[in-house]
Amino acid sequence: MGVVGVAGVGEPLPPLPQRSGPGRADAVVPRPAPGSAALEARAISKRFGGIQALYRADLSVAPAEVHAVLGENGAGKSTLVKIVAGVIPLDEGEIVVGGEVLHLASPRDSQAAGVAVVYQELSLIPELSVAHNLLLAKLPKRAGIISMARANRLAEEALAALGLGYIDPRSPVRGLPLDQQQMIEIAKATMVRPRVLVLDEATSSLGGAEVERLFGLVRSLRDQGTTVVVITHRMGEVWTIADAMTVLRDGRTVGRFPVGAVSQNEVVALMAGQDVRTIFPEKPALGAARPALELRDVRLRPDRPPWSLQVRRGEILGLGGLEGQGQRELLAWLYGTAKGTGTVLMDGRPVRVRRPSDALRHGIVLIPEDRKAEGLHLELPVRWNLAMATLRRRSHFGVIRMRAERDFADEAIRRLKIKLNSPFDAASTLSGGTQQKVVIGKFMAREPSVLLFVDPTRGIDVQTKFGFYEMVRDLASAGATCLLYSSDTEELVGVCDRVAVFCDGVPARVLQGEEITQDAVVAASFAVVEAAG
Amino acid sequence: MVASGAALGVGRRPWPRVTWQRSYTAALLAVTLLALDVVFSGGTFSGIQALGITNDALPLALAAAGETFVVLTNGIDLSVGGVITLANVLAAALAQHGLGNEGVVAAVALGGFAGLVNGLVISYARIAPLIATLATGSIFVGLALVVLPLPGGAVAGWLPGATTGSLGAVPVSAVWLGLMLVGGWALLRRSQFGVNVQALGGSEPASWSAGIKVVRVRTAAYVASGVCAALAGVVLNGLTQSGDPTIGAPYLLDTIAAVVIGGTSLAGGVGTIVGSVLGAVVLSLVSAVLLVSGLSTNLQYVISGGIVIGVLLVQMQLWRLRGATGARPRRAARGGGGGKL
Numbered sequence: 001m002g003v004v005g006v007a008g009v010g011e012p013l014p015p016l017p018q019r020s021g022p023g024r025a026d027a028v029v030p031r032p033a034p035g036s037a038a039l040e041a042r043a044i045s046k047r048f049g050g051i052q053a054l055y056r057a058d059l060s061v062a063p064a065e066v067h068a069v070l071g072e073n074g075a076g077k078s079t080l081v082k083i084v085a086g087v088i089p090l091d092e093g094e095i096v097v098g099g100e101v102l103h104l105a106s107p108r109d110s111q112a113a114g115v116a117v118v119y120q121e122l123s124l125i126p127e128l129s130v131a132h133n134l135l136l137a138k139l140p141k142r143a144g145i146i147s148m149a150r151a152n153r154l155a156e157e158a159l160a161a162l163g164l165g166y167i168d169p170r171s172p173v174r175g176l177p178l179d180q181q182q183m184i185e186i187a188k189a190t191m192v193r194p195r196v197l198v199l200d201e202a203t204s205s206l207g208g209a210e211v212e213r214l215f216g217l218v219r220s221l222r223d224q225g226t227t228v229v230v231i232t233h234r235m236g237e238v239w240t241i242a243d244a245m246t247v248l249r250d251g252r253t254v255g256r257f258p259v260g261a262v263s264q265n266e267v268v269a270l271m272a273g274q275d276v277r278t279i280f281p282e283k284p285a286l287g288a289a290r291p292a293l294e295l296r297d298v299r300l301r302p303d304r305p306p307w308s309l310q311v312r313r314g315e316i317l318g319l320g321g322l323e324g325q326g327q328r329e330l331l332a333w334l335y336g337t338a339k340g341t342g343t344v345l346m347d348g349r350p351v352r353v354r355r356p357s358d359a360l361r362h363g364i365v366l367i368p369e370d371r372k373a374e375g376l377h378l379e380l381p382v383r384w385n386l387a388m389a390t391l392r393r394r395s396h397f398g399v400i401r402m403r404a405e406r407d408f409a410d411e412a413i414r415r416l417k418i419k420l421n422s423p424f425d426a427a428s429t430l431s432g433g434t435q436q437k438v439v440i441g442k443f444m445a446r447e448p449s450v451l452l453f454v455d456p457t458r459g460i461d462v463q464t465k466f467g468f469y470e471m472v473r474d475l476a477s478a479g480a481t482c483l484l485y486s487s488d489t490e491e492l493v494g495v496c497d498r499v500a501v502f503c504d505g506v507p508a509r510v511l512q513g514e515e516i517t518q519d520a521v522v523a524a525s526f527a528v529v530e531a532a533g
Numbered sequence: 534m535v536a537s538g539a540a541l542g543v544g545r546r547p548w549p550r551v552t553w554q555r556s557y558t559a560a561l562l563a564v565t566l567l568a569l570d571v572v573f574s575g576g577t578f579s580g581i582q583a584l585g586i587t588n589d590a591l592p593l594a595l596a597a598a599g600e601t602f603v604v605l606t607n608g609i610d611l612s613v614g615g616v617i618t619l620a621n622v623l624a625a626a627l628a629q630h631g632l633g634n635e636g637v638v639a640a641v642a643l644g645g646f647a648g649l650v651n652g653l654v655i656s657y658a659r660i661a662p663l664i665a666t667l668a669t670g671s672i673f674v675g676l677a678l679v680v681l682p683l684p685g686g687a688v689a690g691w692l693p694g695a696t697t698g699s700l701g702a703v704p705v706s707a708v709w710l711g712l713m714l715v716g717g718w719a720l721l722r723r724s725q726f727g728v729n730v731q732a733l734g735g736s737e738p739a740s741w742s743a744g745i746k747v748v749r750v751r752t753a754a755y756v757a758s759g760v761c762a763a764l765a766g767v768v769l770n771g772l773t774q775s776g777d778p779t780i781g782a783p784y785l786l787d788t789i790a791a792v793v794i795g796g797t798s799l800a801g802g803v804g805t806i807v808g809s810v811l812g813a814v815v816l817s818l819v820s821a822v823l824l825v826s827g828l829s830t831n832l833q834y835v836i837s838g839g840i841v842i843g844v845l846l847v848q849m850q851l852w853r854l855r856g857a858t859g860a861r862p863r864r865a866a867r868g869g870g871g872g873k874l
Contacts, residue, residue, distance in 0.1 A: 085742065087738075106741065107741060107742045107743070107744055108744045108746075111744050123736070123738065123742050124736075124739060125731075125739050125802070126735060126736070127731065127803045128728070128731060128732060132732075136728070136732060136740075136745065137725075137729075137743055137744045137745050139725060141725065144725075145719075145723050146723045146724060146725065148723070188743075
């Protein structure tokens with residue numbers, strides 16, 4: 001556990017230990033002298049409920065520079081952008097634009113200072129026309145009356161200047177394809193001729209040609225003296241477009257380099273912050289335990305041959321392969337929400353699961369992928385979320401015994417190592433990984449013997465992932481049988497005792513022990529045709 | 534419904550057509566009901582009939598027009614009934630003391646103040662509009678009972694003529710309705726305030742990040758609603774030539790119904806004042822048609838309710854058609870992390 005640098009909640013986070021290698025390359029680029037930077041964020045800290053999103057993060061961008069901000073999910077990139085934009089207030093630190101310390105109470109303040117932001121989530125108003133959106137707060141007026149003719153003409157010119165002449169300024173934004181909406185967003189930001197333009201994951205919904213056009217635009221803006229900050233996790237883009245970069249990890253700035261000074265691998269290592277090997281819990285040797293879960297003559301897709309598989313008590317079986325090869329269908333079938341044929345035996349006895357209530361009765365639990373929609377009541381306290389699935393067990397004639405509920409929830413929080421300020425925190429204040437733990441905690445009271453995980457760590461930051469893996473391993477060691485589907489091969493390799501690589505509804509290859517390597521899983525995924533025969 | 538292809542696709546100028554579509558429902562209903570009215574009254578349509586309908590519609594149309602601003606911001610103003618009552622009794626009571634003109638001004642100013650209170654309570658105390666305006670509405674009704682416990686009072690000398698009179702064959706109230714149609718369109722389409730209101734209802738975070746002063750716009754919408762409701766109360770003073778501390782109550786639900794029939798989305802962001810005014814006319818026509826048809830006018834609530842549900846069903850259908858071609862696509866939020874295949 002000591003591998004990860006996450007400290008207990010409630011105390012300030014210690015600074016990261018000084019790293020060797022790229023971490024020191026900070027010295028390679030001298031920061032612009034104080035005051036000469038176009039945009040500077042100094043020692044920014046920001047906390048959301050139990051999560052320290054930023055801890056004394058620094059960003060310093062020279063004038064007329066394209067500066068990339070890199071980091072994994074949850075590293076604090078978007079939070080930093082929102083603070084610079086004045087959308088959320090900072091806890092500590094200061095934002096300096098053009099040598100002037102800004103007091104940002106709302107986006108108007110940052111706009112007044114010449115900062116324009118293109119957000120990750122589209123910030124257009126779908127029911128209004130393109131022209132309305134582009135000019136929103138500054139529609140051209142004569143004697144207080146809006147001239148739509150002039151507004152449309154202005155919008156048309158602005159769009160044409162960006163090579164978007166094919167977009168009709170009169171059409172409502174709602175009807176336009178996503179990539180066009182994204183380009184309109186960028187047009188909106190550049191229309192005010194900003195001193196600093198911030199693009200937050202602006203390319204994530206664009207196709208190749210649009211990305212090219214956007215980069216052309218960024219270059220020409222830079223050449224005209226605009227400072228551009230690009231937030232991305234597409235590594236390649238950084239080397240294409242940026243002059244310099246800042247790397248964030250866990251809310252801290254961990255490096256600042258000119259683009260030529262480091263390799264992509266070095267930056268990846270810096271972003272991840274730890275050697276991949278070390279973050280997975282150890283795999284214990286599994287004895288020749290009897291199969292706890294046996295699947296016989298399973299057919300998920302009618303035109304494919306039937307197959308069988310056995311999973312032992314305490315085993316974590318990974319389901320790998322390309323996306324959409326039947327892994328999700330298998331888990332859904334076992335949980336009674338998808339069709340399929342075959343026999344399921346638990347401890348040698350056949351069980352029939354036709355709906356989720358059957359599955360729960362037999363001790364089969366599915367941890368859904370979309371924890372926010374399917375697993376949690378976001379506004380309710382963690383304690384209630386944990387207790388919710390098993391209320392009846394702690395009730396007398398329908399009245400919930402509060403003390404039993406408290407003890408139950410506290411026990412779950414302790415056992416699953418759920419990090420909280422208080423059990424009364426709303427579930428929405430937790431990070432993704434912690435939320436996922438709460439979902440699992442909710443089902444643990446049923447003492448499930450089979451746990452089905454559907455891509456459980458998608459969108460969860462590295463630190464929390466580790467805690468999550470450790471928990472899954474603990475559950476397995478305590479006797480649970482786990483089936484884990486993941487789109488992350490690294491995770492399958494690191495966590496699972498065996499990995500069944502799926503192809504077209506059939507586990508084409510089952511890897512175990514030393515066979516499980518990232519290369520082997522990938523190879524098996526692609527070499528499926530021969531393997532599946 | 535005539536959901537034309539251009540309204541659905543990305544064709545030329547789809548934007549004015551979509552909005553026209555929404556108020557079109559109310560226009561169609563109004564025309565149909567008017568035709569029914571003519572049929573039931575034996576193929577004639579007298580000036581008296583017209584006067585009855587437009588006089589009946591005017592106060593409701595005013596309240597509905599004001600409510601439209603609030604609904605467009607994704608709020609709701611349930612205090613309109615209270616404001617109508619309070620403005621009505623204030624104007625009547627002051628007129629009785631010979632302060633007719635002052636009464637009208639005071640009533641309208643009070644409506645604006647009531648809206649300001651609503652807006653500030655909602656913006657700063659962060660109380661949900663539904664509850665906040667329900668509570669303030671109750672306060673306004675209570676104050677009205679203090680001002681004028683029993684029906685009575687008087688009216689400014691010029692007021693009846695300015696509301697219930699006729700200009701030749703044309704009812705004055707019809708002229709007011711016509712002006713509201715034009716003014717309502719201009720306000721929403723040609724003023725920054727109108728655009729801001731729609732933007733706020735469309736997406737509050739987006740409006741905020743675009744630099745719109747959200748609190749100010751929202752408060753202004755409630756002020757507009759308060760002023761309009763007060764005007765409705767003053768018009769009722771002119772129509773009845775007296776004040777009545779119970780007069781506003783039935784207007785609350787009719788106001789919301791008119792807005793909904795007019796095609797404004799209760800989720801905010803889309804809608805028209807034109808539609809709301811037409812919606813008010815539709816509701817007045819329902820009782821007019823019942824009157825001439827010989828059926829019990831008590832059926833009007835049943836029919837109005839049916840119309841509201843019918844209109845919503847039609848709109849949902851339209852929305853679905855639109856959704857099939859160009860609904861807001863949601864961006865797939867894919868997690869990072871290495872090792873993807």
